[in-house]
Amino acid sequence: MQKILFPIIILTLLFISPVSAETLASLTSSFSEAWNGGNIPLPSQGVIVIPQGPGILTTTTIQEPFKKAGLENGPTQVQYQNSQNPGLGLEIGMFLGATFYQKSADIGSSKRLSEDIPLTRVTRYYTCLDHEKSVGVQLLPAIEKNTNHQLANKVSYSAIWEPLEGGRATEPGCDISGVWKTNKGNLTMSETGYSLRDVKIDGSYSGKLKGSIQGTMSGPVLTGSWTEQDSSGKSNSGRFTIIIRNDCCAFTGTWGVAESDTNGGEWSGVRY
Structure with missing residues (x-):
């Protein structure tokens, strides 16, 4: 298997009847630099409603600029929560894979992330719910509280769900x-x-x-x-x-x- 320089981001299901992808959320937040200056910024919040039935959920997170900030691989600055109990974390589906881009190029692995330039992370999940489910989304200003700088000053997040035909x-x-x-x-x-x-x-x-x-x-x-x-x-x-x-x-x-x-x-x- 030889690596292709420009990867496929959205999978076209050739053998599945054509269906329309649904945009579930599009959020953007900008944070100040004052994490340790006494003015702790609050998370930005939103909600995605995952439809029932089998589907592919694709999320895209853009961090501008990206900083590792306490973790070698760097967190995503996105946290999912149960809308009925916001104190509980939540998995949104079966993890399929993540692709990392910097300067429009696939960098292959999160271990190769560079600081001070934008990072785009495309993550895909398989979902199959008995009924539609509301999930809270938080864009965090930082994930490690003992850091001296923001992970990113600006965080953009989007989620798209593509249904799969049952059978x-x-x-x-x-x-x-x-x-x-x-x-x-x-x-x-x-x-x-x-x-x-x-x-x-x-x-x-x-x-x-x-x-x-x-x-x-x-x-x-x-x-x-x-x-x-x-x-x-x-x-x-x-x-x-x-x-x-x-x-x-x-x-x-x-x-x-x-x-x-x-x-x-x-x-x-x-x-x-």
Whole structure:
């Protein structure tokens, strides 16, 4: 798998019937420099309402300028809260992957962040709710109270939700075990474990390169990690997200290196 310089940010689901993405929120806050000067700025607040049913939630956070401020990888300055109990933190969905951009270039990993320039973080989640859910969003002026400066003077946040069509792929009867012909070579997958809502998947692929995958299937979404070795014996790894078509006979998705599941390009396939 070779890395593409300009990654796909919003995944186009080729095998899913066209649907409209829904903008859930667009927030921007500017903070003063007076974190330790006695004038502690309050968080900016908003609400996103996540629709019911399966979908992909994509959030974009822009920090201008970015500073690491106490944590090596840097926090996002975004916190989710239960709207019924604001004191509780909240996960908004199954994490699919995050891609980091500085100066319009994908930097691959949060460990390579540079200070004093804007940082864009695109994060994707899979959601599948029985009913729509209101989630509080806070844009924080700082996450580490013992720091001497703001993490960013300006923070912008947006959230977009793209529904996935329901069907056989969302039911337990969709067994994806077997051989798939993909644009990256043949992929063999098998189900290795089960929980109340998820299925554990192991697999291997062959073509120009050979590798293995480990993942979790929740509804029609299979997300996980891949590992492979090139001809020199060097090991490479990354993440992937694929969406199983309703008839369980095809999938489309993306793969990426480091912490991203999109910056490598498209990954699609059909059953043999």
